[in-house]
Amino acid sequence: MGDNPELRRILEGLQAGERTLDETLQRLRLFQIAQVGEFARLDTNRDLRKGVPEVLYAPGKTDDELESIVRRYLDERGYALVTRLHPERAVSLRAALQEAKNDEGAAGRRVSYQANARVFVAYSPEYRLPPECGRVGLLTAGTSDIPVAEEAALVMVHMGCRVERGYDTGVAGLHRLAEPLTRMVETGAAVLVVVAGMEGALASVVAGLVDIPVIGVPVSTGYGLGGDGTAALYSMLQSCSPGLVTVNIDNGVGAGVAAALIARGTATGRGPCPGRSQ
Template sequence: MDLRRLLELLAAGKLSVGEAESRLSLTGIDALEDFARLDTGRHARKGVPEVVYAPGKTAEQLVKICAAMVRATGSAIASGLEEGQWQALEKEFPDRITTADPRARIMVIRAPGQERSSDAGTIGIISAGTADIPVAEQAAIMAGEMGCTVLRAYDVGVAGVHRLADPLKQMLSSDTRALVVVAGMEGALPSVVSGLVPVPVIGLPTSTGYGLGGEGITALLAMLQSCSPGLSVVNIDNGIGAGATAALIAKAAGR
């Protein structure tokens, strides 16, 4: 059903506002030349904005996709950026970049006057080591773009687990609704945290370490084998997915 027909039915009283909103959220597809079909209705449909995955795209394609997303939704999130792509976005949107983290290889571009929401509740991001911070920041930025307040505690892994106590107390006293726990190497920290807290924990394995640990396989398998209930796990280095899941949990908990 096209937009005009939808509006005619709404005006005639044959559709309720809720029904019209639901149908509109399913029609948000923006075809861009012959290389992209943008899901511009994703945020309205499920509360998670589309993220533009940069690897495999030319700088020109990436710029066009981000520009189209900004026009349609007010913002664009680009992840996995390489140096040439980063420079192309900086050149195209010099005054519209609101978040840019080279470590996390992620950038947020926003239309003038477009504000992100900040009413989704609080989540926490915990990393085992400093080397895990780039992936942890992907999760933090994604959750922030979905309206969460994000508390961070980095380099508190099991080699010195006493470092975890104070930041964990602070997070729990701040009505934190979900935790993302990021770890490479042996991947033990998410199980430890999950055994201590009354909120959902999302384990985020990273490709930090050496040998099998360097590919993240050991961390992933360790988290999947956890005996601590309440721990869910995303794929290796999937900070975007972990942040989105934590934000959805926080939103649902606040309803």
């Protein structure tokens, strides 16, 4: 490995007493990159630097590339999160990761796959989820919106949040919203994620009822003109309900990250999160 001038300056600063050990560790987190073949440069310390796990987007990667990247994350961080993975590819990836031949880490490796959300998760035997810190409410307008919602949930759980779910609560039967929304507010959710296709009205309705931030996720479920998620996106962007912010179409991961950061920040304000320095 070639000499990195900035890395050298950081270490020389520690040696000279110009910065503390904690300050040096914080700076070093910026430099952790794992090269995988000629096709990937992995930000393996993203969760340490930002508190946000890396999420692997499966489309566009070959099976061999995806397997190599997942294996490297398992070695480096003890977990790997994969989204938009088709079921047949999930079967192949599971078999490859749990094949014991020439792979000492295969024993005890845990693998799960949610077919409806196309979400694949692999853990090394010693991996444990982060301590719970923060609560998020997760609502969908319809059952067809659940796959994107579960992408958001995947990220939030791996950022240490408890997720309260309330699915199929859309405006076509608005009375269905009362129970899950009340439960989320009463249990102390710091932020709500609302996933909705069609006209996307649920996000505006919810934002008009609560005193916490609402993150709208427009989804590409619907008919004809605007059914690709654009109608829901425009509706959420033009909402007159204050406190509603919106991510892009089908961006469950982005919504999950933003919601978890809000929830954890709120929880930290009430006291230290387990395992987090102040």
